[in-house]
Amino acid sequence: MSDLPAPVTRDDVLAAQDRISGRVRRTPVLAPVGDDPVWLKLEHLQVCGVFKTRGAFNRQLAGLERGEIGDAGIVVASGGNAGLAQAYAARELGIRATVFVPETAPAVKVARIESYGATVRRAGREYAEAHAAAVDFGDVEGAAFAHAYDQPDVVAGAGTLAEELLADEPGTDTIVVAVGGGGLYAGVAAAARGRARVVAVEPELAPTLHAAVAAGRPVDVAVSGVAADSLGARRAGGLAVAAAQAEAPVSVLVGEDAIVEARSRLWRDVRIASEHGAATAYAALLSGAYSLAPGERVAVVVCGANTDLATL
Template sequence: MLAAARRVEGRVRRTPLLRPSGRDAVWLKCEFLQHCGVFKTRGAFNRQLAALETGEIGDAGIVVASGGNAGLAQAFAAQELGIRATVFVPQTAPEVKVARIRRYGADVLRTGTEYAEAYQAAIDFAEESGAVFAHAYDQLEVVAGAGTVGEEILEDEPAIDTIVVAVGGGGLYAGIAAAALGRARIVAVEPERCATLNQAMHAGEPVDVAVSGVAADALGARRVGAYAFAAQALEPPVSVLVRDEDIVEARTRLWSEYRAASEYGAATAYAALTSGRYVPAPGERVAVVVCGANTDPATLNVDT
């Protein structure tokens, strides 16, 4: 984790940790203010810089499959580092994200209706072209880069007891869990309609899950990653599931109370608290990661 922090220093923003105010008794880690509006920029830089150090990246550059945010991050990092980038996205990827990926100079190819199909297309492309594959969430450098979010939280506020984080494929969860091991508990929050980690914990192994719901574009992995599954085996998190309506309400609250234009996936962690699905103990010091802002602002209730 420390190696990742040193590698990405100066490439990514150290985002603020807002202290509690008013009726909210939680700290907010404002990772939606990161380059590209998403935490994945950390892992993207760590992956690409590590590959440059080893001479792994050639003329074909890098390739990634993404629901949108990982593609944004990898495309941005590639542009900054002068690397060619190819991004495979499902047909369901939000146009607001796809347009931004193209603005960062990446080649964007739409494939299939969900992330798993885009993932297979990216794997095939890497084998055929020689491009370096950058995983959206289940790769050591990507996980370690995401884990710098947890390091920053605990450096800025060492007394934090609990970090609440949304889970899709689990890269952010795995990285933060590693950073917080022995220092803070993790609450892993997932939409009921795409709960990869929760189902894996019940099954005792990663399993395929159905993918749907308002947060599926960001949290819609079909199966939790190996690093996330290993992290829960080492120290099980508090697993919380939230409904779509909880996520919508939390997103509205983030806008109305903080003017944070979060996407649904980023509001999922906060939804655990606003819905009452996770109730902190008296005096418990809780930090919530608001991890992305790549949303259509027209869908926000701007009158609140």
């Protein structure tokens, strides 16, 4: 559609990789054991425990280069992880940060955001309401807006994990990612386009990209479920939809039980403490929502670990 933004490109991702080098971790890839053809990209080991740290640094560093960020700093709306990453990056770069979160944001994430020196403000019960409040704040105070998932700098930063993955495991056929607003998917798609297939996995109770692909544009959907704290965007971003139109992903949905079981299996079998949203990608394989072809080499991105360990 003509009103969609141009998709992020691999050149954008490579520029982001250069920009954030030395500020984020190059996370390892866990090789399979025996006949298991599934690799795990351990992005939950990223600084702040989430892939969003990559996009946060890229957004703020690029914003500083362009002269967009002044004394008011940056403002972001987040269910938790984007705010955490932006707050950390802002502290490291000496930038003021204000983070708007829904009233339902997990206390463990809010406490960590505040520990990085950011000001936290609560607004509404869903991400969309916190987003509107953050935009208003930016307009009034002059803070530069950092989108949680639908900004070229943020998307390009997320894509750097796929660059690492494909450099470490160039024989990868398929990369499986969880989708909320679609920033991770759009970045991975940009980096992998023409090199690896992308499988976009969403909870049945938050099918934002699935609905957008069907409609040909971002549309609002109702969101709920165990993964809503990290995959709870009400609509997919325009950059994610543009990426899907540039090269259609394999789009699958998984149920609540499958997500819970995948998270449990990651802990029980691999000792990975993931959040439900991060386990959603793995759930597609365990549940059979995505079936591997003979000889297919698949990498699953475990994208976040900011969870309550007492619930494992």
